[in-house]
Amino acid sequence: MSPVTQAVRPTVAAPAGTARLTSGRAPGxxxxxxxxxxxxxxxxxxxxxxxxxxxxxxxxxxxxxxxxxxxxxxxxxxxxxxxxxxxxxxxxxxxxxxxxxxxxxxxxxxxxxxxxxxxxxxxxxxxxxxxxxxxxxxxxxxxxxxxxxxxxxxxxxxxxxxxxxxxxxxxxxxxxxxxxxxxxxxxxxxxxxxxxxxxxxxxxxxxxxxxxxxxxxxxRSVGTATDPGTRLVTVSGDVASPGVLEIAGGTRIGDLLGFAGADTAALSAVLVGGYHGAWVPAAGFSANLAREQLAPFGAAVGAGILMALDARRCPLTLASSIAGYLAGETAGQCGPCVNGLPAMAEVLHRLARGDRNAGLPAEVRRLAELVTGRGSCHHPDGTARFVLSTLTVFAEDVAAHLGGRCAKDHS
Ligand code: SF4
The missing domain is CATH 3.40.50.11540 (NADH-ubiquinone oxidoreductase 51kDa subunit)
Structure with missing residues (x-):
């Protein structure tokens, strides 16, 4: 690490703990x-x-x-x-x-x-x-x-x-x-x-x-060596107190969900990184919200977005809704994005709605691979990442849908 060349002499005491950006008493x-x-x-x-x-x-x-x-x-x-x-x-x-x-x-x-x-x-x-x-x-x-x-x-x-x-x-x-x-x-x-x-x-x-x-x-006095300082995160979904939190870099995912009032034992997974992110299953809640520990799940800290999912809710129904939204958010410039994302969302929708065609998961994967890397921006890549993560993390739910035995909440 490079040495600091100029001593910083603050005129007031530095914020202590993890409330830094959020430590001010008023916005004026x-x-x-x-x-x-x-x-x-x-x-x-x-x-x-x-x-x-x-x-x-x-x-x-x-x-x-x-x-x-x-x-x-x-x-x-x-x-x-x-x-x-x-x-x-x-x-x-x-x-x-x-x-x-x-x-x-x-x-x-x-x-x-x-x-x-x-x-x-x-x-x-x-x-x-x-x-x-x-x-x-x-x-x-x-x-x-x-x-x-x-x-x-x-x-x-x-x-x-x-x-x-x-x-x-x-x-x-x-x-x-x-x-x-x-x-x-x-x-x-x-x-x-x-x-x-x-x-x-x-x-x-x-x-x-x-x-x-x-x-x-x-x-650097809070956080980890690879994720120093604090960061703002937005926690939503099946938690008691959704909202924005300031946390130390590298905080454990389970702890973070707990700060937002989640009953982690009742969750099946948390979506990390937003609609372009990836799911971390409940078994991974002991991982830190840090690059190296999220990588095995295909996730990244990104802009600090987490959405918790209750185990009683159908993940495919939720994912289908998100994929449909993302398909409608293309900027209309690149063919693979404009045509590929709606097609991928439609196949996922059929799977979520109970179509028992055994070829649907493979078709979703084929379309995801087709659009990846084919846009002017990362929108197709992020959407494909989310959809593929859904099929991987919720493989049992996919099997339940194809077998006509999903008993989860589809609302
Ligand atoms: S890839 Fe990006 S730039 Fe191209 S249409 Fe999709 S959203 Fe627009």
Whole structure:
């Protein structure tokens, strides 16, 4: 790990425990300054070194090292003499996720601090914050509270599943359809109007604001070596207290479900990673929510989305409904996605509804393999991953359907 080049001297005590992003007492600027203190004016190298040492990865789903994207945009801007664009992305798209909306309502100034800190590091020419309509009033109020944020351009995001994909965000900011673009050049090289463009998730920016204040060592003081710090997760489904939680990186899945009030003994599985994710069966609840422990299930931490499933509910009925939704969310650009996803969802639907044709599972698998890697974005791949995981984890339910003996709740 690189040494930290600049000592961080916070003016207030760093948050203790796992409530960090969520430790503020109120969303207003006065409360924000009292709780966290002013953001220090770290020079560009200082912030990048802190971020590198912290091990912070993007919280939007791709888990790319946060510092590396900033460095790439900075290097490109310098070599081409073009000022960068910085975008805070709160377009979750995913129906199961509400962490970014919650963060913008609870702690908008942490996001703004992160956005301004990164923009300063890049000497950015423009700064944008892109998020759902429902979050904008809280953000607009926060922006109006501070003169240093006047340059931030606030833009409403589209309410579609693929709208949060980085190239779709840039497309929307350019006034075009908010759909993913077929890209051979990275956005950090040529994005909005051909300028180096950094798109960071808003939780990533808020984490940057805390690391700039309290340093990499503090960030790493919770979590694990491979998943340091805290992260926001959205827990839904068959739990008593669904909602957004801030947890230490690498928390055990069973513990996390318990925090949300789940009776883990009553669950058959939990969907990790949202509608593009994969199922972790109950036998895997002892695994940590961490890359290496989720990999055997084909799952990833992603944007921190978990949906619990009660063992009495039919997983195929639920999966069929989700696959149908995803099939309707293609951006209409790529043939395999436009035609393949509805076909795959239809076959899964037949299986869920009691069609006992023994060839249906193989047909679902064939279609899933057909669409994988064939789109301009990862929508077909993510949808196929979810469907294949359903067939694997719920193989007994598939057999029960084909045998006409599924007695689970199909509502
Ligand atoms: S793969 Fe699907 S969602 Fe992605 S760009 Fe193509 S049509 Fe749109």
């Amino acid at each position: 600027f006065g409360s924000h300054l009292a709780d966290f203190g002013p953001i220090p004016s770290l020079v560009a190298e200082g912030l990048l070194e802190e971020l590198r040492a912290s091990g912070l990865e993007g919280r939007g789903g791709a888990a790319f090292p946060a510092w590396r994207k900033i460095e790439a945009a900075r290097a490109r801007g310098r070599s081409r003499g073009r000022r960068a664009v910085v975008v805070g992305n709160a377009a979750e798209g995913e129906p199961l996720s509400s962490k970014d909306l919650t963060l913008l309502r609870m702690a908008p100034h942490l996001v703004i601090d992160g956005l301004l800190g990164v923009a300063t590091t890049l000497d950015a020419g423009s700064i944008h914050l892109y998020g759902p309509e429902s979050a904008l009033p809280a953000v607009a109020r926060a922006l109006a509270e501070r003169p240093d944020a006047r340059a931030i351009d606030l833009r409403p995001s589209a309410e579609t599943f693929v709208s949060g994909e980085a190239s779709a965000v840039v497309s929307a900011l350019a006034g075009r359809r908010p759909v993913p673009q077929d890209r051979t050049v990275r956005l950090t090289e040529a994005g909005l109007n051909g300028r180096p463009t950094l798109v960071h998730n808003v939780e990533t920016l808020a984490q940057i604001a805390l690391i700039a204040r309290f340093g990499a060592a503090w960030f």
